[in-house]
Amino acid sequence: MKKFITTTKIKKKGLAVIMLAVLSAGILQGCGSNAASASAKGKIDQDGVVKVKFASGTNNWPFCYVDEEGNPAGFEFDLIKEVDNLLENYEFDITSTEWEDLVTSVKLGKLDIASWTIKKTPEREKEFLFADEWVTTQKFYLTVGANNEEIHSTDDLQGATVDGSHPDEYIYVLWDKYIKEHPEQNINLIASGNPLNDAGIEALQNGSTDAVFMDDVTVAGQNEKRGKVLKILGEPVSEEHGFYIYSEGNEELKEAVDEAIIELKENGTYDELYDKWFSFITDELIK
Amino acid sequence: MGKYFTWEGFFKAAPLIIKYLPVTLGITFITLGIATVIAVLVAAIRVYKVPVLCGICKGYLHIIRGLPYVVLLLLVYYFLPFLVFKLFGIDINGWDKKVFVIIAFVIHEGAYIGEIFRAAVEAVPKLQQEAAYSVGLTQYQAFFRIILPQSVKVAIPAYGANFVELFHNTAITYMIGVMDFIGRATSLGGASFNYIETYLFVAVVYAAISIAIEFLFKYVDARYQFGAKVKV
Numbered sequence: 001m002k003k004f005i006t007t008t009k010i011k012k013k014g015l016a017v018i019m020l021a022v023l024s025a026g027i028l029q030g031c032g033s034n035a036a037s038a039s040a041k042g043k044i045d046q047d048g049v050v051k052v053k054f055a056s057g058t059n060n061w062p063f064c065y066v067d068e069e070g071n072p073a074g075f076e077f078d079l080i081k082e083v084d085n086l087l088e089n090y091e092f093d094i095t096s097t098e099w100e101d102l103v104t105s106v107k108l109g110k111l112d113i114a115s116w117t118i119k120k121t122p123e124r125e126k127e128f129l130f131a132d133e134w135v136t137t138q139k140f141y142l143t144v145g146a147n148n149e150e151i152h153s154t155d156d157l158q159g160a161t162v163d164g165s166h167p168d169e170y171i172y173v174l175w176d177k178y179i180k181e182h183p184e185q186n187i188n189l190i191a192s193g194n195p196l197n198d199a200g201i202e203a204l205q206n207g208s209t210d211a212v213f214m215d216d217v218t219v220a221g222q223n224e225k226r227g228k229v230l231k232i233l234g235e236p237v238s239e240e241h242g243f244y245i246y247s248e249g250n251e252e253l254k255e256a257v258d259e260a261i262i263e264l265k266e267n268g269t270y271d272e273l274y275d276k277w278f279s280f281i282t283d284e285l286i287k
Numbered sequence: 288m289g290k291y292f293t294w295e296g297f298f299k300a301a302p303l304i305i306k307y308l309p310v311t312l313g314i315t316f317i318t319l320g321i322a323t324v325i326a327v328l329v330a331a332i333r334v335y336k337v338p339v340l341c342g343i344c345k346g347y348l349h350i351i352r353g354l355p356y357v358v359l360l361l362l363v364y365y366f367l368p369f370l371v372f373k374l375f376g377i378d379i380n381g382w383d384k385k386v387f388v389i390i391a392f393v394i395h396e397g398a399y400i401g402e403i404f405r406a407a408v409e410a411v412p413k414l415q416q417e418a419a420y421s422v423g424l425t426q427y428q429a430f431f432r433i434i435l436p437q438s439v440k441v442a443i444p445a446y447g448a449n450f451v452e453l454f455h456n457t458a459i460t461y462m463i464g465v466m467d468f469i470g471r472a473t474s475l476g477g478a479s480f481n482y483i484e485t486y487l488f489v490a491v492v493y494a495a496i497s498i499a500i501e502f503l504f505k506y507v508d509a510r511y512q513f514g515a516k517v518k519v
Contacts, residue, residue: 057471059477066474068303070466096474097464108365129382197482227479 049091052253055105057116058096061221063136064116064279072096075277076115077260082269086260090253092223101106103128117242119170129250133258134241138215139234140174143189145204146223153212153234154178160210161188163203171213174238195228196222201229213237222282232286234281293508296484304488310385311468313494315454318389322396344348344401351398356391356456362374363391364463396453403449407442408434411474439512447504451497468492 056064058075067073077094084092099104105111106128117136124130146152151157164172172191178186192200195212201222203209219230248253264270329347332340351359364387368380410436419429463471472489474481 053289057465058466058474061478066466066471067478070303070306070471095464096420096466098462098470098473099465100463104365110365110368196480197476198480201464224481 017118022182027082035265038253048089050089050253052090052092052112053095053110054113054115055097055102055111056080056114057102060116061212062217064096066096075136075273076117077275078273079264079270080213082116082264083260086263087256103245108246109249112245112250112253113246114245115242116242118245119240119286120243121173123244128245128253129248131244131246131254131258131261133261136242136263138170138217138240138242139199139236140213140215140238140240141219141236142211142234143204143219143230143232144211144229145201145207145213146231147205148207148210151233154182154237155184157187157211159187160185161190161208163192163200163209163212164189165195165212166191166193170240174188174213184281202224205229216281216286218280219286222278223285229261230286292483292487293481296479297488300472300475300479300481300485301488303475304322304468304485305492307348307466307471308492309322310466311460314385314388314457314460314467315450316398318392318457319450319453321389321394322400325393325397325517326400326440329397330408333405340402348398348402348513351395352402354395356395357459359395360388360391360459360463363387363394382502384463384465385460387463388465392457396506399449400446403442403445404438407438407445410441411437440508443504443508443511446499447508450504451500454497454500455493463504490504510513 003265032088033092056074058064058072059065060074062074064072064076065073072094080092084090084094091285099116102111102114102116105116115135117138118124118130120130140228142151150159156204164175166172172189175189177185179185179189189210192203194200195204195209195214196218200209204212214230216230216236219232222230244254244257261270267275312360329344333336333345364384367387367390368378371377371379381494395470408429415433415437416429419433420426424432459470460467461473466474469489472485479485
């Protein structure tokens with residue numbers, strides 16, 4: 001009898017769990033269709049101004065970071081402020097957040113527009129509405145520790161250990177592609193999570209990691225802040241643009257912002273901002 | 288390590304990060320306050336086996352205790368707005384992120400502290416309750432005058448440990464972009480590349496506050512020794 005009661009209890013619990021799962025799945029399924037309506041998108045105030053939520057990153061100097069006063073700062077934020085100045089019908093609420101939150105919030109409609117040197121990939125274009133007009137440019141180079149005298153080009157990567165940072169990241173994709181094209185070099189690709197933190201830089205210095213693909217801005221930033229710890233080799237292996245991404249249903253906003261970016265490039269404002277944040281990059285600093 | 292760590296970087300980062308400690312402490316204390324109230328209710332329902340509610344509480348405890356903090360936080364932050372919108376037509380996406388953090392932590396802590404309270408009440412021998420009834424106390428009087436004071440004594444060490452754990456767990460709030468103590472340290476590390484200095488400072492502050500909380504609860508525990516000499 002006791003066994004029967006226990007079995008019945010287990011069955012009831014199991015049924016309850018299944019019902020809960022079905023209910024949750026039902027609600028979650030509904031989420032997608034309600035994403036647009038539940039977001040802040042399209043909130044129009046009394047003057048007809050559309051409120052737009054924008055975010056960029058917190059820890060990618062000089063693109064986007066948090067300054068000493070705790071405010072969002074960097075090229076990305078300055079650029080969107082100029083866009084905001086141009087677009088009278090829109091008012092941008094500008095914040096900073098972490099990468100995972102940035103992309104998830106755009107996907108769910110918690111943010112209307114986001115930027116963090118986001119490159120276009122076929123997978124990402126299926127998930128997000130990408131801008132047509134680019135906002136950042138990065139040239140990626142083969143990069144080694146400043147004291148490395150053994151590697152002078154990709155020809156010297158035989159048996160090398162290289163750091164792709166994280167499988168989600170663009171530089172990992174670059175390495176993956178390179179290794180598939182050069183299987184004879186037996187390159188060992190690792191994903192340390194962040195080749196630019198202290199441990200990552202130390203690894204490049206002491207040779208436990210041989211090389212990374214890095215953009216010139218990042219290399220210059222590292223050398224500017226830490227002293228000469230990295231150097232780039234040869235010509236860029238890739239040049240990539242970063243784009244704004246938009247949450248679903250923001251086509252009109254996308255068109256307006258794209259036009260504003262074109263205007264900022266044409267009237268010289270974009271170049272002024274670029275010089276403000278990136279003119280510290282010199283050949284001496286990165287080679 | 289010399290070039291990766293400088294005391295100059297440490298002391299430069301310290302005042303910039305410490306300004307955000309009140310955010311972390313605020314989240315911790317508000318969570319603890321609300322969660323304690325919920326925990327008392329959960330424990331009372333479980334101890335007195337209130338029909339229907341007892342089953343709901345059991346389900347709540349089973350589910351929440353099976354979820355890591357970070358999963359619960361992400362669910363509350365990303366899923367709750369949709370749920371509220373679907374059920375009530377209210378858009379809560381614009382709420383301060385800290386509100387979502389506190390909701391998630393309260394849900395989590397309500398379950399954990401509720402179990403601490405339930406175990407503490409059940410640790411008081413049944414004879415105490417029966418003795419209270421035998422001298423004419425009602426169930427209400429027996430609980431508040433006899434059972435509760437003794438169970439508080441039992442609950443203090445575990446409650447203190449939970450407090451410290453909650454304080455540590457608030458470190459994940461930066462994941463959703465809340466600029467708290469850890470969030471500021473992370474962003475500052477990213478801007479200055481002084482990762483070791485910023486995280487070392489964070490570690491020192493976390494350790495100092497955790498030790499202070501532990502001592503506070505040891506002191507309170509000792510005070511509850513009823514006649515025994517206070518020794519901390």
